[in-house]
Every structure is written in C-alpha cells, then in structure tokens.
Amino acid sequence: MKYLPLIWAGLWRKRLRTVFTFLSIVAAFVLFGVLQGVDAGLAHVRDLQRLDRLFAGSRFGTPLPISIGTQIEAVPGVTLVAPAHGMGGYWRDQKNGLGIASIDKRWFAAIPEINVTKDQLKELSQTRTGAFVSVACAEKYGWKIGDRISVTTNLPQRDGSKIWTYDVLAVFSQEGRDADRYIVSNYSYLDEARAEDKGSVNYFVVRINDPAQSAEVSRAIDKLFMTSGTPTRTFSEKTSGQSGQNSSFSTAFFIKTVVSAAFFTLLFLTANTMMQAFRERIPEFAVLKTVGFSDLTVFTIVLAESTLLTVVGAALGLTIAAFLMPLAKDTIGIAHIRPIVFYYGGVCALLVAFVSGMVPGWRAKRLNIVDALAGR
Amino acid sequence: MGVLKQIAAVTLLTLQGVPQRLGSSLVIVVGMAAVVAVVISVLSMSSGFLESVNKTGRADRAIVTNSGAITESLSSLPRETIRVIIDAPGVKRGGDGKAVVSADIFAYQPVTKKSDGLLIYATIHGIGAEAFVLLPQIKLLSGRMFKPGLREMIVGKMMQSQLEGLQVGSNIPLPDGDWSVVGSFESDGDQHESELLGDAETLMSSFRRTSFNSATVMLDSPDAFDIFKDALSTNPAVSVDVTRETVYFAKLSKPLNDFLTLVAFAVGGIMGLGAVFGALNTMYSAISVRTTEIATLRAIGFGGVAVVVSVFAEALVLTLLGAALGACLAWALSSGIVVVSDYYIYTLVVKPSLIALGIVWAVLTGVVGGLFPAIRAASLPVATALRGI
Numbered sequence: 131m132k133y134l135p136l137i138w139a140g141l142w143r144k145r146l147r148t149v150f151t152f153l154s155i156v157a158a159f160v161l162f163g164v165l166q167g168v169d170a171g172l173a174h175v176r177d178l179q180r181l182d183r184l185f186a187g188s189r190f191g192t193p194l195p196i197s198i199g200t201q202i203e204a205v206p207g208v209t210l211v212a213p214a215h216g217m218g219g220y221w222r223d224q225k226n227g228l229g230i231a232s233i234d235k236r237w238f239a240a241i242p243e244i245n246v247t248k249d250q251l252k253e254l255s256q257t258r259t260g261a262f263v264s265v266a267c268a269e270k271y272g273w274k275i276g277d278r279i280s281v282t283t284n285l286p287q288r289d290g291s292k293i294w295t296y297d298v299l300a301v302f303s304q305e306g307r308d309a310d311r312y313i314v315s316n317y318s319y320l321d322e323a324r325a326e327d328k329g330s331v332n333y334f335v336v337r338i339n340d341p342a343q344s345a346e347v348s349r350a351i352d353k354l355f356m357t358s359g360t361p362t363r364t365f366s367e368k369t370s371g372q373s374g375q376n377s378s379f380s381t382a383f384f385i386k387t388v389v390s391a392a393f394f395t396l397l398f399l400t401a402n403t404m405m406q407a408f409r410e411r412i413p414e415f416a417v418l419k420t421v422g423f424s425d426l427t428v429f430t431i432v433l434a435e436s437t438l439l440t441v442v443g444a445a446l447g448l449t450i451a452a453f454l455m456p457l458a459k460d461t462i463g464i465a466h467i468r469p470i471v472f473y474y475g476g477v478c479a480l481l482v483a484f485v486s487g488m489v490p491g492w493r494a495k496r497l498n499i500v501d502a503l504a505g506r
Numbered sequence: 507m508g509v510l511k512q513i514a515a516v517t518l519l520t521l522q523g524v525p526q527r528l529g530s531s532l533v534i535v536v537g538m539a540a541v542v543a544v545v546i547s548v549l550s551m552s553s554g555f556l557e558s559v560n561k562t563g564r565a566d567r568a569i570v571t572n573s574g575a576i577t578e579s580l581s582s583l584p585r586e587t588i589r590v591i592i593d594a595p596g597v598k599r600g601g602d603g604k605a606v607v608s609a610d611i612f613a614y615q616p617v618t619k620k621s622d623g624l625l626i627y628a629t630i631h632g633i634g635a636e637a638f639v640l641l642p643q644i645k646l647l648s649g650r651m652f653k654p655g656l657r658e659m660i661v662g663k664m665m666q667s668q669l670e671g672l673q674v675g676s677n678i679p680l681p682d683g684d685w686s687v688v689g690s691f692e693s694d695g696d697q698h699e700s701e702l703l704g705d706a707e708t709l710m711s712s713f714r715r716t717s718f719n720s721a722t723v724m725l726d727s728p729d730a731f732d733i734f735k736d737a738l739s740t741n742p743a744v745s746v747d748v749t750r751e752t753v754y755f756a757k758l759s760k761p762l763n764d765f766l767t768l769v770a771f772a773v774g775g776i777m778g779l780g781a782v783f784g785a786l787n788t789m790y791s792a793i794s795v796r797t798t799e800i801a802t803l804r805a806i807g808f809g810g811v812a813v814v815v816s817v818f819a820e821a822l823v824l825t826l827l828g829a830a831l832g833a834c835l836a837w838a839l840s841s842g843i844v845v846v847s848d849y850y851i852y853t854l855v856v857k858p859s860l861i862a863l864g865i866v867w868a869v870l871t872g873v874v875g876g877l878f879p880a881i882r883a884a885s886l887p888v889a890t891a892l893r894g895i
Contacts (some may be wrong), residue, residue, distance in 0.1 A: 146786070146790055147790065150784070150786045150787045150790075151783070153779070154781075154787075157777065157780035157783070158780055161776050161777060161780075164772075176760075191683075191713065192681060218580065224574075224576050247701045257809055284572075284575060284582060292574065361681075388543070388544050388547045388548065388839070389544060389773055391540070391544075392541070392777055395782045396537065396540065396777060396784075398536075399536060399784050400534060400780075402530075403533060403784065403787050404532070406529060406530060406791070476759045482769075500707070
C-alpha cells in the first residue's frame with residue numbers, strides 16, 4: 131500500500147498515453163459487456179426453457195379441435211394439457227405489435243413462471259374481456275390496471291370487426307421473457323365472439339412427468355393424430371425454442387464471432403502499448419533498484435500499475451455497458467447484463483493486466499543496474 | 507512550390523522511418539483492420555438481405571392486402587375482393603384481355619437446413635395463372651412447370667441449394683398428401699428464389715382455406731398506382747390496403763436492416779473510439795521518438811506545415827493500410843456466405859459502398875489520431891528539443 135503514490139506517479143508519468151490506453155481499455159470492455167450481456171441473456175433464456183413442457187401445434191397450420199386435448203391427456207407420461215389460441219395484433223399503430231394468448235386457467239398451471247396471484251386468476255375467470263398484460267407491454271404502451279385496450283387483429287368477430295377489446299386486470303412478469311410483448315386473455319371470450327373456426331385452438335401446452343421422455347411423448351402425440359384430419363407437430367419447449375430462434379441465433383452467432391475477434395484484437399493492442407510504455411521506462415526501474423528496491427518489489431510495482439489501469443478501465447467499461455444495455459431492449463430483447471458477465475470481465479481484465487505486466491515486470495526484475503542506467 | 511517540396515521531402519523521410527517503429531505502428535494497422543472488418547462484415551449482412559428483398563419489388567407492381575394487415579401472410583382476401591381488384595382501373599391487361607393479377611396464398615413448412623440439420627420455416631407461395639406474366643424474371647432451370655390442379659410445385663434455386671429434400675422428383679408432405687417437386691427455377695436473385703411456388707387454388711384446397719392472403723397486380727405503368735389505389739379505397743365493397751411493391755418490400759426489410767445497422771454502428775463506434783485512442787498513442791509516441799529529428803528539420807529551415815503534413819500522412823497511411831486489410835478480411839470472411847433463416851434466405855454481399863465506408867472510417871480515425879500529435883510536433887520548441895530534453 132505504501133507504494134501506491136509511486137505506482138500512481140508511474141501511471142501519470144506520460145499523462146496522455148495513460149489516458150488513451152485507459153480509454154481504449156474502457157472501449158474494449160464496453161464492447162465485451164454488451165456482447166457477453168446479450169450472449170448470457172440468450173443462454174439464460176435457453177436454460178429456462180424446459181424439456182418437460184411440450185407444444186403440440188397443428189402440423190399444417192389448420193385449426194385443431196379443442197376436444198383433442200382429452201386424447202392428448204390420455205397419452206402415457208402426460209400430466210397436464212392446456213389448450214391455447216395464439217394470434218398477433220397491434221395496438222393503435224402497426225408498429226405496436228403484440229401477441230394475444232387466449233387460454234383457460236390450465237395455462238397458468240402449465241406455465242407457473244407467470245407470476246399472478248390467486249385473486250387475479252379468480253378475477254380473470256369472472257371478467258369475460260379481462261386480460262393480463264406482460265410487463266414489456268405495460269411499459270411500452272403505458273397500460274395500467276383498469277385500462278380498456280383495443281387490439282387490431284386478423285381474426286373477425288361475428289359482426290365482422292377485427293378489433294378485440296380487453297380490460298387490463300393485472301401486469302405479469304415472466305423470468306427470461308421480460309421483453310416479450312403479449313397479453314393473456316380468456317379463451318371463452320375469443321371462442322364465443324369469433325366468426326369462424328369455433329371450438330378450435332392452434333396449440334396445446336403439454337406438461338409431462340419425465341423430461342427424459344420428451345422426444346418419445348412428442349412422437350406418441352403426433353402418431354395419435356397422424357391419420358386424422360388434424361395432424362399435429364409436437365416439440366419440447368427447448369427444441370422449439372432452439373429452432374424457432376434459430377434465425378436470430380445464426381445472425382447473433384455471426385456477429386458474435388466477428389466482434390469477439392475484434393475485442394481480443396483491441397485488448398492485444400492495448401497490452402502491446404502498455405508493454406512498450408514499460409520498456410521505455412527501464413532506466414527508471416534501474417534507478418529504483420539502485421536506491422535499494424528489491425527485485426520483487428520492482429516486479430510487483432510494474433504488475434500493480436498494469437493491474438490498476440486495466441481493472442479500473444474494465445470496471446468503468448462494464449458499468450457503461452450496464453447502462454447502455456437497456457437502450458437495446460427493443461431491438462435485442464435483453465434488458466440487463468447478468469452478473470456472470472461482470473465476473474468474466476474481471477477475469478479477462480486480470481489476464482490482460484498479467485500478460486502486459488508480466489514481460490516488462492520480469493525484465494525490470496532481472497535487469498542489470500549498470501547496463502540499464504547506461505541505456506544499453 | 508518550395509512548401510510542396512518540403513512537404514514531399516519530410517513526408518518521405520517520415521514514412522521511411524515507419525519500419526523502425528514497427529511495433530507501435532502495427533497498433534494502428536491492426537486496430538483499424540479490426541474495426542473495418544467488423545463494420546463491413548455486419549453491414550454485408552444487411553446489404554445482402556436488402557439486395558435480395560428489394561430486387562423483388564417493382565414500381566409498376568402493387569400488393570393488395572386486407573386493410574390493416576402488416577404482411578401478405580397475415581392478410582386475408584375473400585374471392586369477391588379478388589374480383590373487384592381484377593376489374594379495377596389501372597390494372598394492366600394482357601393480349602387476351604385478361605388482367606395481370608395473381609391472387610396469392612402463403613404457407614410455411616418446416617424443412618431441414620443442409621448446413622446444420624436444424625428446422626427452419628420454408629415459404630410455400632401459391633400463385634395464380636397470370637403470375638408468370640406478372641413475374642417475368644422467373645425462368646425454369648430444370649424439370650417442368652407445375653400443372654394447376656395437380657399436387658406439384660417448383661422450387662427456387664436458392665432454397666433448393668440450402669434445404670434438404672427439394673430435388674426435382676422429391677416429395678413434400680402437405681395436408682392433402684404428398685406434393686412433388688417437378689422443377690426448379692431462378693429469378694434474378696430475388697426473394698422468390700427462396701420460395702416453393704405452386705398453384706394457389708390447389709394449395710388453398712390442400713390447406714383447407716377459403717380465402718386468399720393477398721393479390722399482386724401489374725399496373726399499366728408506375729403512374730397508374732394512384733388511379734388503382736383510389737379506385738379500391740373509394741369502393742365501399744372492399745376494405746383493403748394497396749401498397750406499391752417497392753414500398754412494401756422496403757418496409758418488410760426495415761426491422762432486420764435497422765437492427766444490423768444499429769449493431770454495425772454501435773459496435774463499430776465503440777471499437778472506432780478504441781482505435782482512435784490507439785492511433786493517438788502511436789502517433790504521440792512516434793513524434794516523441796522523432797523529437798530530435800523534427801527539431802533538426804525545423805532548425806535547418808523546414809516549415810511547421812511540412813512537419814504537420816508528415817505526421818498526418820503517417821497516420822493516414824497506417825489507417826488506410828489497416829482499412830484495406832480489414833476490407834480484405836471482411837470480404838474473405840463474409841462474401842458469399844448464405845444466411846438461411848425462417849422465411850428468408852440470402853447471400854452476404856460486400857458492396858463497393860461498404861468498402862468506401864471503411865475507407866471514410868479509416869480517414870476519420872487517421873485525421874483525429876494524427877491531428878493533436880501533429881500540432882504538438884509543429885509546436886515543439888526547437889532549442890529544447892534539440893538538446894533532447
């Protein structure tokens with residue numbers, strides 16, 4: 131600790147160089163934070179997806195009779211079947227898109243991650259046009275409990291109108307899907323009011339008792355309806371998630387590869403600059419050793435300098451990234467950087483500090499005072 | 507003239523000294539290369555996507571959807587509406603007097619990607635009898651045309667090359683049984699090349715649908731758009747949106763394009779800042795190494811301008827070298843890569859304009875990175891500098 135002023139003085143010896151090096155470290159770690167933030171966020175979403183939750187949809191996009199739910203229930207391994215009708219729509223303007231899931235109370239048993247209270251569930255069952263809206267919807271469109279919202283869809287009601295009205299009863303959050311804009315409403319309302327395809331849904335959420343059996347149960351369900359008029363296609367949430375988000379993943383993967391290469395280049399260059407700075411100061415270290423500093427102390431001072439610079443730079447960079455992240459919520463769908471990213475960032479920073487301080491530090495430790503003072 | 511000669515001499519001298527400062531000069535070159543490579547690769551995605559999507563649209567074609575529908579596939583048009591569209595003014599009529607209109611339907615089927623075995627949704631596009639007058643760019647490559655009424659489709663060459671099981675002669679299971687692929691086609695690199703085309707009526711009965719999704723209309727001329735649009739929007743019997751095809755596809759490609767542009771400029775911007783700081787460091791250290799040299803030049807009569815220009819020249823040469831390296835890297839990395847995603851398949855394209863952008867980026871970095879060091883170099887007090895203090 132008593133060497134802190136010395137380390138500080140060493141850093142400020144060439145003010146501009148230190149500032150620029152520091153700023154490039156900050157830039158590199160902003161990049162790191164944002165990139166890993168997105169990556170860790172997507173990975174977390176994947177982790178939350180379950181193998182023991184299946185989605186049985188229509189193989190060809192034709193409507194499925196709600197009655198086949200009982201047949202699915204009879205498939206061995208199935209513990210719960212929740213019928214659902216999903217559709218897209220928008221609020222006021224085409225850019226304000228959202229999804230509408232029309233369901234009954236079994237939905238909440240199948241997806242317990244949706245946090246709503248018993249009282250709210252009761253209220254939904256008693257309010258025909260009631261709806262729970264996701265946090266993202268509430269934030270983006272400014273909806274509050276008690277609001278009445280009109281959503282334009284593609285599904286006509288009996289009077290021909292494609293505008294559906296809902297009363298907001300609750301705002302719900304769902305871990306890993308905090309950027310999804312959708313609302314949950316009563317299937318009974320949808321089915322009673324719509325003009326066509328009454329008594330049908332477009333998918334069933336199916337819970338099974340053994341995640342290891344997810345592929346077998348999926349096949350058994352599809353086999354059951356293969357020759358019926360309404361063939362199904364069943365995926366576990368995990369596999370559907372993987373193939374459904376496949377397109378954004380392939381884009382993300384490409385960007386990630388390119389950008390991580392760039393991050394390491396940036397770090398490498400910064401380390402290179404720091405090493406060069408130390409080399410120029412070899413005679414100074416010789417002076418320190420002349421006045422009695424031990425080899426180890428000189429080595430430690432060099433390492434401490436590089437550590438201070440990179441660690442503070444990394445901390446600032448990651449902090450900036452944490453503030454930038456929410457801005458990209460709409461385009462990327464990840465609102466927060468997960469703590470693990472800061473941990474990785476810290477490890478990365480220490481690694482850079484070590485690599486860039488090690489070589490010059492070693493040289494400073496080993497240097498011959500007479501040669502170094504003479505500038506040889 | 508004297509000033510120019512001085513500039514040339516000092517610049518040459520400076521550049522000859524660069525190899526001696528190789529380590530720190532590489533910081534600029536490599537840093538710039540990384541920035542330019544990233545920006546160009548990411549933008550090559552968006553330019554490839556835009557090129558393919560925008561090619562699909564023509565100013566003398568219009569797309570009709572039900573009012574409020576965001577895309578063709580989310581739209582629904584009953585037969586009566588199609589009849590109104592066919593009779594509307596502004597629609598081009600062929601030699602036989604038939605309106606050049608195709609009533610379209612869209613369906614999506616999961617198909618396995620050749621590259622990694624994952625499923626993606628492939629587009630099945632049902633078209634009307636007039637579609638080949640409407641889409642003259644479509645040319646058969648192999649096999650034959652599908653016959654209306656039979657369960658037959660033709661496949662775009664892009665889709666065929668990227669997805670499994672779409673060779674001529676193979677079968678695709680649809681609700682009413684297996685459909686066969688009877689031919690393949692190319693269409694000038696537009697989005698139709700990543701579609702399966704079949705007869706709309708036959709596909710409609712297969713998918714048990716009662717209405718079409720949308721209609722594509724050939725106009726008398728691009729100027730006939732307003733006549734056509736007004737006729738439909740003032741007709742109380744129908745409730746439709748009419749969009750010029752070019753506008754429709756520009757709107758369709760906007761979200762992905764915006765996203766990629768954001769990524770390119772955000773990432774490029776952050777990295778660009780890092781590169782500028784790196785360049786500043788390098789240039790400051792370059793003039794600090796050259797202190798005595800610069801002071802000597804000043805002492806024997808070279809002007810400040812010559813010194814400033816030489817520092818700028820060094821920075822620019824290094825950043826441009828880096829940019830060239832980065833552009834080559836990006837080209838090698840991304841050019842020709844095919845992105846296969848749900849609904850869209852496209853090839854990455856490194857356009858000359860992207861390379862120009864990389865060069866502009868490099869020049870900016872060079873100018874900013876060279877400016878302050880150049881000023882310092884020119885304002886060195888000669889006497890002190892000569893003493894090497």
